[in-house]
Amino acid sequence: MLFLPDAPAQPLARVxxxxxATSVQDLGRQGLAHLGLAQGGxxxxxxxxWANHLLGNPVQAASLEITCGGLRLEILQxxxxxxxxxxxxxxxxxxxIPMQMNFQVQAGDQLSFTYQGQGMRSYLAVAxxxxxxxxxxxxxxxxxxxxxGFQGRFLQAQDLLKGLxxxxxxxxxxxxxxxxxxxxxxxxxxxxxILPSYQVQDxxxxxxxxxxxxxxxxSPQSNRMGYRLxxxxxxxxxxxxxxxxxxxxxxxxxxxxxxxxxxRERQNVGGYAKIGTVLxxxxxxxxxxxxxxxxxxxxxxxxxxxxxxxxxxxxLDFFGLTDGT
Numbered sequence: 328m329l330f331l332p333d334a335p336a337q338p339l340a341r342v343x344x345x346x347x348a349t350s351v352q353d354l355g356r357q358g359l360a361h362l363g364l365a366q367g368g369x370x371x372x373x374x375x376x377w378a379n380h381l382l383g384n385p386v387q388a389a390s391l392e393i394t395c396g397g398l399r400l401e402i403l404q405x406x407x408x409x410x411x412x413x414x415x416x417x418x419x420x421x422x423x424i425p426m427q428m429n430f431q432v433q434a435g436d437q438l439s440f441t442y443q444g445q446g447m448r449s450y451l452a453v454a455x456x457x458x459x460x461x462x463x464x465x466x467x468x469x470x471x472x473x474x475x476g477f478q479g480r481f482l483q484a485q486d487l488l489k490g491l492x493x494x495x496x497x498x499x500x501x502x503x504x505x506x507x508x509x510x511x512x513x514x515x516x517x518x519x520x521i522l523p524s525y526q527v528q529d530x531x532x533x534x535x536x537x538x539x540x541x542x543x544x545x546s547p548q549s550n551r552m553g554y555r556l557x558x559x560x561x562x563x564x565x566x567x568x569x570x571x572x573x574x575x576x577x578x579x580x581x582x583x584x585x586x587x588x589x590x591r592e593r594q595n596v597g598g599y600a601k602i603g604t605v606l607x608x609x610x611x612x613x614x615x616x617x618x619x620x621x622x623x624x625x626x627x628x629x630x631x632x633x634x635x636x637x638x639x640x641x642x643l644d645f646f647g648l649t650d651g652t
Contacts, residue, residue: 328494329407329496330454336458339404340438340487342484343400346393346394347394350468350480351457351459351468352450353388354652355369359463360572360595362463364472365592367475367591367592368591369392369591370611371450373509374448377409377510379456382452387456388455388456389459390456390457391482392450395447396441396442398451402434405434408454409428411452411504412446412448412450413511414445414449421437430501445512456490456491458489459489507645513615517622519623519625520605521603522606522627524577526564530602535626537561543557543558545616545619545622546585552594554587556585556588560583561585568600569598573589573597574604575591576588576590576610577593578601578604580600586602607639
């Protein structure tokens, strides 16, 4: 173990520059949609899980979601860190250090993360997890609810990042994600696998065909609530739907016919027609797509389902999870 689990949290780093959108994230809030709370959590859950795994943390530990780089830290105490996700230029005391692996920092170190034009989100974990107050069972930041993280906001200059006291351990070794990590490089176009929703029967065969036969682009209006796509217009059903609960990855088709893929800060209910649902591990890759990135869809066949289920269950087992995160 690289930290003292029962000790009070201490400042491990000070934010010099926060970057455009750096926030504290974990697995998010489960089972609270009936209270009107967004799920929240890391958009690229695979990268978040790997960053924690490299440090021996449970995947539930909080990490920093660094969006498009820009973060610069002053290290206040010895700490064990890991950064996984979009390939940033990571510099410690004017020397480049590799991404996708763990590393050690000392008091007085300067650590910066510069965007390199690839991907969108990287996850910085610390041994024991970043310590911020728990809000409704999670440390995840949701801005519109002012919940989690640092008073429900992005990081700001001079914020103190707290963690559990780090200890010297003979069991520590530097290691990377290896070939098991399937998050990078990002395919172009990114092909998203989708399950049909129960409302798919209300879409014409032509509409279903269009969705899987054309390339869409990520809209600049995309955010943590959902990714908007632009491209071929999907004809919408004439049916009026009552508002109902919305699952992670649901593909809504509003009246303009442009798909919206709902993510972790999605609204809890909605009445747009839903043609299908994107698989969770494909959502991890979608979260790395910048504006105008090409996206395609493919329908999952019944023959493919057992293999896909087995792969997802293996991912859950690897990280010690029991639900469909």
